[in-house]
Amino acid sequence: MAGIVPGVVGVLGGGRMGAGIAHAFLLAGARVVVVERDSKSVQAAKDRIHRDLAASLERGAAGGSVDQWTGRLSLSVDCADFARAGLVVEAVPEVWDVKVAALQEVERHLQAGGWLATNTSSLSVEGLAGQLRRPERFCGLHFFNPVPASHLVEVVLARNTAQELADLAPRWVGELGKTPVVVNDAPGFASSRLGVAIALEAMRMVEEGVASAEDIDNAMKLGYKHPVGPLALSDMVGLDVRLGIAEYLERTLGPRFAPPRLMRDMVARGELGRKSGKGFFTYSLQADAG
Numbered sequence: 001m002a003g004i005v006p007g008v009v010g011v012l013g014g015g016r017m018g019a020g021i022a023h024a025f026l027l028a029g030a031r032v033v034v035v036e037r038d039s040k041s042v043q044a045a046k047d048r049i050h051r052d053l054a055a056s057l058e059r060g061a062a063g064g065s066v067d068q069w070t071g072r073l074s075l076s077v078d079c080a081d082f083a084r085a086g087l088v089v090e091a092v093p094e095v096w097d098v099k100v101a102a103l104q105e106v107e108r109h110l111q112a113g114g115w116l117a118t119n120t121s122s123l124s125v126e127g128l129a130g131q132l133r134r135p136e137r138f139c140g141l142h143f144f145n146p147v148p149a150s151h152l153v154e155v156v157l158a159r160n161t162a163q164e165l166a167d168l169a170p171r172w173v174g175e176l177g178k179t180p181v182v183v184n185d186a187p188g189f190a191s192s193r194l195g196v197a198i199a200l201e202a203m204r205m206v207e208e209g210v211a212s213a214e215d216i217d218n219a220m221k222l223g224y225k226h227p228v229g230p231l232a233l234s235d236m237v238g239l240d241v242r243l244g245i246a247e248y249l250e251r252t253l254g255p256r257f258a259p260p261r262l263m264r265d266m267v268a269r270g271e272l273g274r275k276s277g278k279g280f281f282t283y284s285l286q287a288d289a290g
Contacts, residue, residue, distance in 0.1 A: 005030050005175050006086025006115075012106055014045020014075065016275075017119060018091035020147025022073065023052040024176045027062055031072045033081050042075045049073060052148050061148075079109045086111075087172070089141055091119040094244050099123060100131045107132055115165055117141040121192050122245040125185040126158040136162040139169055142189060145236060154191050155182045187252040188245065195233070196245055200260060202230040206280070207262040213280040231280040235273030243267050 009030040011022045022032045026049075034049070036042045053069050056062045062069070074081070082088050088110060092102045099120065107116060116138045118128055129135035140156025153173040157166050170180035183190045202216050211219070217229020234242050243264065249257035266272075266279065273279030 005172050007031060008033065008085045010035065010082040010085035010088035010106070011091060012079070012082075012088060012102055013091035014041060014048065015091065016048065017143060017145060017147065018089075019045055019048035019052060020145070021089050021091055021119065021143055022049050023056070024143075024147055024178070026053070026069055026073060027056065028176050032074075033085060034073070034075045035079055035081060036075065036077060038077060042077060046073075046075055056148060079105050082106055082109050082114075083111060085114055087115045087117065089117045089119055091143075094120060094123060094241060096123060099128060103128060103132060103138075107134065115139075115168070117169070119143055121241070122188055122248050124187070125156045129158040129160055135160040137165060139165055140185070140189070141169065141173070142191065144191075151178050152191070153178050153180055154189055155180050156185055156189055157182065158185050188249050192245055193249065193253075195230075196242060196249060196257065199230040199234045199242060200246060200257065200263075203234075203260045203263050206231070207260050235279035235281055235283070237273070238275055239263060239272050239279055240267050 005025065005028045007030060009025040010033045011018050012035050014022070014034045014036045018034065022034050025032050034045050036045050050066055050070065053066045057066065088106050090099065090102050090106060092098055099118065103116065103118065110116060114137070116132070118125060118140050119142060120128070120140060121142055125140040129138045132138055135158065139158065139161045140154065142154035142156060144150035144152050153176070155169045155173065170182055173180035181190065187193065188196060205211060205216055206213055213231045217231050220226040220229050228236070243259055246257050246259040250259070270276055271278045274283045277283050277285045
């Protein structure tokens with residue numbers, strides 16, 4: 001199977017990221033099993049994946065019908081359904097205890113030859129690996145939001161990651177139609193560390209009255225050719241998610257990653273970005289319903 005996306009891929013968590021990951025593996029030809037915590041969440045995950053597939057068909061990224069693609073999709077509330085998966089990607093919230101419990105539960109059901117990956121954007125892959133019985137079969141596969149439109153996946157290797165997995169993971173990413181960037185585990189990896197540093201400075205500039213959020217983003221888009229400005233991107237990721245990453249980086253790398261007061265206040269008010277309808281910019285919640 002070397003160099004081939006596993007025939008059955010599991011995804012733990014069917015939120016925006018998990019649904020996007022499931023969509024990517026479906027289009028790569030895998031049978032995909034998504035596990036969520038309850039029946040309501042299962043239905044929401046199913047709706048998200050259907051929307052992603054329909055959008056792919058509309059823009060010509062895939063042929064056939066949504067029903068044909070979803071014929072290879074199953075959803076449940078039981079991790080035991082991962083038993084036949086060659087790879088399971090965990091995509092639960094960025095909370096250490098939640099991640100550890102989720103990964104340990106998946107590992108308990110995973111076949112001996114199965115691989116396990118985390119979609120964490122900031123937590124230590126090395127540290128998570130240390131909580132598992134088979135750390136050599138574990139790595140990071142950091143997908144970017146929105147997954148269907150993103151061309152990048154960060155492959156994060158821990159010291160004990162098996163060479164076979166280190167070789168396979170970038171090839172899987174390539175078969176998803178995306179570009180792998182391979183990094184050794186470090187706080188924030190490469191992408192989150194750089195992305196958060198730029199975003200925090202942009203937020204400090206808003207806080208200090210240097211320029212408006214719109215003008216700061218336009219400076220980066222027009223002057224540096226960034227496709228999305230750092231503040232709009234923070235809204236897309238979620239200010240609460242970015243706050244958690246910044247706090248982790250502050251603890252591990254020092255005060256240069258200290259979150260600005262503006263960011264903390266916005267999160268406290270529930271201004272989380274796209275998912276709440278308001279962040280540095282204002283959004284319609286209708287497109288994100290479900």
